[in-house]
Amino acid sequence: MARAFVLLCASALLCRVLSDTLQVTAAEAATFQCMNPLFRIQWYTGANDLAQLEPRPVVHDRLLRCARWNGKPSCCNTNLEPFQLVVFDAHRDRIEAEVHVLEQYLASMVKLRSSEVYENALQLEQHLLDRAVDAVRSALEEVKPCVLHLLAFVAGMTCFSCQPDWVNYVWRNGLGQVVGVNVDPNACIYVDRGCGAFGHAVQQAYLHMMESQLAKSPKESLPDFSMFFSREALCKWLRGTVALQPMAFKSSVLARRLSPEASISGLSRELSSAVEAAPSASTPLPEAVVQATAIPTSLPLPQAPTGPSSPALAFDPAKDGLASDFRVDFSPA
Structure with missing residues (x-):
């Protein structure tokens, strides 16, 4: 990872493009504000890892996905x-797989x-299958x-x-673990507005399938839409x-999606061009660049205040999601 970071920052152009790149030294202390337990895999560790949260709240003006911040x-x-x-695409893939x-x-x-089984079945059974x-x-x-x-x-x-104020939106137990999110x-109501008709229709469909012996013949398992x-x-x-469980995916699933192409596609076109123009691994790097991008000493991970806590505010994920720049679309077969 350190080598990759060195290669990226070897280009002066790319360093300008990455003006929001995390610049951290071992002397900077991380705070619990950026260590929401729900996103532990993204916590800042003190290493020059390009896919980590900030060690402390920082003001940015070039965020694309969560632009409201x-x-x-x-x-x-x-x-x-x-x-x-x-992570978002992994959620989408799981939903699409269930529909498929x-x-x-x-x-x-x-x-x-x-x-021939259908042709030889009783007329009532044929009707039940057709209805299903x-x-x-x-x-x-x-x-x-x-x-x-x-x-x-x-x-x-x-x-x-x-x-950064995640503590005010969650319930935590005596160990400081998040056991609930105060969802507005x-x-x-917003999700139900889009899912109400589907929920009613799929429930009726499942009931009709259970009434038909022929409809229960396929070997495939029905997905759980209850x-x-x-x-x-x-x-x-x-x-x-x-x-x-916003990060509830096996590491192997995320690893398959974290191909070089997937990572680059999430950045701007200018960033992609700069990455392609970066020097190869065999290109000697100036000593100043090597020293500037050396992995710092790992920092201790501060925790939120110990003890149970209750939320003071409600969080509306749907509202924030609609304000985001994630590709919220779906094209069933």
Whole structure:
């Protein structure tokens, strides 16, 4: 990582482009304000790692993904944005995968209607399968607005890592662990506004499939969409799962998305050009550059004040997500 940082900063042009690059020395103390336990993997460690939060709140004016934090003290920086995009896309991939499973199940039921099994089935059973097929199709027609509203919530939670006053928005237990996020009810209402129709339609579809022996024939497993069946269930899931696990992906999943192409694509075109123009590993670097980019001594990780605490403020991830620059779109098959 140190070598990569040296190569990047060997270009004077790139160093100007990266004016928001984290410049840290071992003498600078990190604060708990930028160490939200929900984003522990992004904490500043004292090393010259380009994908870390700030050690303390800093004012930036060139943030792209979480642009609402421009001009305000925050823990985010432009170097973290490729990683934030990776996390957001991983959430999107998981949602799309669940929808794709339902689409595959529908395809299996449609194929079954052309089989000999269907031809030999009782007329009532044929009717039940046809009704199940129509119900799943209706549910899939409602899925896009649901995913879009949900991704706005996800984007807002991704940008929650920028919040230096995170302690005021969460519940913590006696060990200082975050056990709840005080999600504003308006965020639940917003997501339900996009997911209500899908939740009702997919619940009806599942009931119709359970009534048909033929509809239960496909070997695929049905995805769990029960969190969308009611506003209460949806809000409980948003608060208890999505908000509490904004980084809930295996390291292997994130590693696959953190390819060089993915990292560069999250930066500006000028940055990409500068990276391509950087000297190769075999190019000797000036001693001044090597010394200036040496890895500093790792700093101790300060913790938030010990003991349990309750939130004083409510956080609206949907509102923050809509103000972000994440690619909140979805194109079902």
